[in-house]
Amino acid sequence: MPDKLDKIIESKKLLLPILTEIQDRDGYISEDNVRQLSKKTKIPLSEIYGVATFYSFLTTKPEGRNIIHICNSPSCYVNGSLNIIEFIEKELGIKSGQTTEDKLFTLHIGSCIGCCDKAPAMLLNGEVHDKLTEKKIKGIIKKCRS
Amino acid sequence: MQILEKSGLEAWKKAKEMKPEKVISLLNKKGLAGRGGACFPAGTKWEFALNSESDKKYVICNADEGEPGTFKDKYIIINNPETLVEGILIACNTIGAKHAYIYLRREYRYLEKNLTKIIKKIIKKADTDIQIDIVLGAGAYICGEETAIIRSIEGRRGQPYYKPPFPAVEGLFGKPTIINNVETLANVPLAIIKDDWNPNLRLFSLSGNLKNPGIYEMPLGTSLKELIALGKPEKSIKAIYFGCAGGCIPFNQEWKIDPEFINSTGCMLGSCTMIAVDESQSIVDIVTIIAKFFEYESCGKCTPCREGSMRILSLLEKISLGYANMDDIKLLEELCCVIRDSSLCGLGQSSTMHILTALKNFREEFEEKCRLR
Numbered sequence: 001m002p003d004k005l006d007k008i009i010e011s012k013k014l015l016l017p018i019l020t021e022i023q024d025r026d027g028y029i030s031e032d033n034v035r036q037l038s039k040k041t042k043i044p045l046s047e048i049y050g051v052a053t054f055y056s057f058l059t060t061k062p063e064g065r066n067i068i069h070i071c072n073s074p075s076c077y078v079n080g081s082l083n084i085i086e087f088i089e090k091e092l093g094i095k096s097g098q099t100t101e102d103k104l105f106t107l108h109i110g111s112c113i114g115c116c117d118k119a120p121a122m123l124l125n126g127e128v129h130d131k132l133t134e135k136k137i138k139g140i141i142k143k144c145r146s
Numbered sequence: 147m148q149i150l151e152k153s154g155l156e157a158w159k160k161a162k163e164m165k166p167e168k169v170i171s172l173l174n175k176k177g178l179a180g181r182g183g184a185c186f187p188a189g190t191k192w193e194f195a196l197n198s199e200s201d202k203k204y205v206i207c208n209a210d211e212g213e214p215g216t217f218k219d220k221y222i223i224i225n226n227p228e229t230l231v232e233g234i235l236i237a238c239n240t241i242g243a244k245h246a247y248i249y250l251r252r253e254y255r256y257l258e259k260n261l262t263k264i265i266k267k268i269i270k271k272a273d274t275d276i277q278i279d280i281v282l283g284a285g286a287y288i289c290g291e292e293t294a295i296i297r298s299i300e301g302r303r304g305q306p307y308y309k310p311p312f313p314a315v316e317g318l319f320g321k322p323t324i325i326n327n328v329e330t331l332a333n334v335p336l337a338i339i340k341d342d343w344n345p346n347l348r349l350f351s352l353s354g355n356l357k358n359p360g361i362y363e364m365p366l367g368t369s370l371k372e373l374i375a376l377g378k379p380e381k382s383i384k385a386i387y388f389g390c391a392g393g394c395i396p397f398n399q400e401w402k403i404d405p406e407f408i409n410s411t412g413c414m415l416g417s418c419t420m421i422a423v424d425e426s427q428s429i430v431d432i433v434t435i436i437a438k439f440f441e442y443e444s445c446g447k448c449t450p451c452r453e454g455s456m457r458i459l460s461l462l463e464k465i466s467l468g469y470a471n472m473d474d475i476k477l478l479e480e481l482c483c484v485i486r487d488s489s490l491c492g493l494g495q496s497s498t499m500h501i502l503t504a505l506k507n508f509r510e511e512f513e514e515k516c517r518l519r
Contacts, residue, residue, distance in 0.1 A: 015301025020282055047302070054303040054445075055284030057252045069253075073214035074387055074421050075353035077435050111287055111439060112214035113253040116353035116421070117360045126255050 005036055015043065019052055028059045056110055064099045064106035066144045069123040072109050075116035084120050084132045085109055091141055104144060147363045148340075148347050149332060150226050157335035158232050158239075158272050166196050166240045169338070176337045177345035182208060182290075182327035183416035185405060188334070191324055194314035195241040198322035203243040206318065206325040207234050208295060210251045212287040213389040214439065215419040218349035219328035221361045223250075223257050226332060227264040231278065233331035235268070236338070238276045241324060245277045249295050252283045287443035291491050292325040294445065305447040306491035327417070350403075352377040354387070354422035364403075371399035374422055381424040385508065389419035390436045391496040393503035394429075397422070412503050414496065429508040430515055433501055434462040440497040451494030454485040458498065470516050479505055 005022075012018045018037065022029050029052045038045040052058050057069075070088065072081050088107065092100055096109040115121035118130035129140060161169050174189035195203060207230070211219040222230055234246050248265075250258060258280055265278045281299050288294045289304040296318050298304035317323025329349060337343045346365040353359040356377035364373055374383060374397065383397040393413035401407065408415040423432060441455040461478045464470045482498035482505075489495045505512060 014281065014299065016284060016298060017281060018301075020284060043301070050303050051301065055252075055286050057283075057285035072435065073439060074390065074423075074432055074435060075215050075359075077432065078354050078421070078423055078427050110285070111443060112212065112216075114211060114217040114220050114251075116215050116217055116351065119353065119359075123253065128256070 005033070005040065009037070009040060015041075015048065015051055016055075019048075019058055023058060028062045031060070034060075056108070062099075062103075064103050066104060067106045067108070067123075067125055069108045069110050069113065071111070071113045071115070071119075071121055073112035073116070075112070076120040079119040081120035081132075084134070084137065087134050088137055088141075091137065105141075148336065148344060149222060149329070149349060149363060151229075151336055151340065152226070153229055153232055153335035153339045155232060155268070155272055157338040158235055161236045161338055162239060166242070167193075169236070169240045170196065173334065173337055176343060178330065178333055178337050179345065180327060181329035181333070181348070181417060183213075183414070188326060188330050191314060191326070192237065192241055194312065195243075195322045195324045198315050200322050202245070202319070202321045203241055204318040204321055204323040205234060205237045205241070205243045205246040206292075206295060206299070206323060207246065207248040207328060207331055208290060208292070208325055209254070209328050210249050210283050210290040210295060211254075211328070211417075212251060212290045213391060213417055213419055214436075215353050215387065215389045215421040216351045216417050217353075218351050218361055218417065220254055220257065221349065222328050222332050223254070223261060227261055228268055229335050230328060230332040231265050231268040232272070233334035234278055235272055235274060235276055236334050237324060237326065237331060239274075241322070243324075244275065246279070247299055247318075248278065248280045249289065249299060250280050250282055251289075252285045255282060258282065286445070287439075288445040288491075288493055291493060293491070295325060296323065303445070305445045306493075308490065329417075348418045350418045350420055352420050352422070354420075355379060355381060355383065355424035355427070356422050366404055368403050369399065370397065370401045370403060373403060373420070377422060379422055379424060381426060383422050384425045384427065385423045385429060387419075387421040387423060387432070387436075387500065388413055388416055389421070390439055390500060391493070392416045392419065393499040394423075394507065395503065396507050412499070412506060414499065428466075429504050429511045430462070430466045433504050434459070434466045436500050437462050440493075444494070444497070448488075448490035448494060450485045450488040451490070451497060454481060454489075454494075455497060457481060458485070458501070462501075465512060465515050468515055472513065472516050475505070475509075475512055475516060 099106040120132045121130040170189040178188045179185040293306040294304040313323045358378040387394045405415045437459045441459045
């Protein structure tokens with residue numbers, strides 16, 4: 001593992017891209033990784049932890065295999081995003097910030113994702129799903145479960 | 147659309163033959179204003195960086211388009227990335243920078259692959275040793291603020307800091323840096339090469355209760371009626387929101403979309419975001435949703451914004467649930483003014499504009515909620 005971290009540090013150089021790469025690889029940024037990274041880069045542990053917990057797309061805890069970021073900004077809200085969010089919460093049995101017991105889904109209700117012309121919209125593992133309806137949500141969840 | 151026109155590196159070649167001062171005066175003569183929201187003349191910003199002596203300088207392209215309701219930069223990155231990259235190269239060459247960063251918001255990660263390809267292609271074609279790197283954000287509205295973007299690229303928490311020193315003097319890694327919005331940089335080559343380039347055309351992001359939302363290019367000075375008609379509303383429109391930070395106005399059809407006029411209504415046109423809200427919506431609910439957004443996105447550095455946004459949200463929830471009285475409205479208004487006047491950066495300062503303008507224009511909706519008590 002340590003040699004892999006060296007490689008990431010060398011190719012990404014800046015802390016934010018390094019942390020993003022670690023999260024891409026492991027699904028989250030572990031305490032062990034933060035400690036190792038601090039040792040290798042001489043950046044204080046507290047600072048790395050501060051950065052890893054500042055941004056909403058970085059996480060220091062393991063998340064589900066499918067990560068949903070659903071928008072609840074005004075453009076989506078006036079197009080019924082709240083109903084869609086409630087439907088997802090009911091279907092998955094979780095609230096924002098939680099992960100399902102089978103570790104299949106993590107739900108985040110968040111800020112605008114820039115798909116306001118196709119509201120309501122969400123990101124599923126970084127991919128856009130828009131003009132959401134309950135039927136569409138059902139299909140997406142079913143596909144992830146199969 | 148003007149923004150989709152190409153220069154095909156003609157502007158790059160022309161600018162390279164010119165003295166930096168000449169490029170800057172040309173941009174100022176053409177009237178290229180910043181499109182991130184502040185309308186600061188792009189040429190003047192470049193001039194500050196040009197006059198700052200340093201061994202290294204940087205250009206940052208701000209593609210952290212986070213203002214809710216805004217998707218114009220995404221439109222440019224998808225539809226005319228070549229001209230954007232050319233604009234970045236011209237900016238670098240003019241101020242004497244060898245390195246540029248495109249700070250791309252994390253929500254747009256799916257654009258990274260193609261943009262990387264275009265950067266490589268244009269740099270090769272332009273035959274330059276300027277380096278352009280994409281730095282992916284990680285989800286933080288505040289990182290659209292120029293000092294926060296600097297901190298974020300440096301690998302720190304994306305929290306703003308007091309100016310001066312201004313970035314053009316002391317910016318990224320302590321070196322002179324210019325930070326321009328995507329739309330500004332994409333317009334640079336067009337302003338340089340096209341004789342008929344129109345400085346007044348803007349990309350409007352239309353969304354909300356509309357049948358045809360989307361990006362529309364229209365000149366400043368267009369009437370609200372004409373612009374909103376493009377979006378084809380199905381019900382009668384009650385209010386227009388200029389994103390979350392820009393405040394709201396009643397849908398007065400005859401009003402013209404002009405930054406100075408919009409300012410006079412207590413709002414900010416900003417990056418030309420317009421969210422149309424129809425009569426079926428409750429302004430109190432929308433205000434509460436927006437307050438939640440600011441509470442979530444406050445970076446936590448300064449007290450008025452960090453603590454105030456929480457208090458604002460709890461007051462609004464109290465009002466929207468019908469538990470408040472008229473004194474709560476007064477308290478809300480006072481708190482909004484304090485946050486506006488004492489926050490460190492633009493986020494905090496503008497975070498209550500939507501409430502103050504809603505109280506000005508739709509006060510009866512708040513009072514009605516309190517009367518239930």
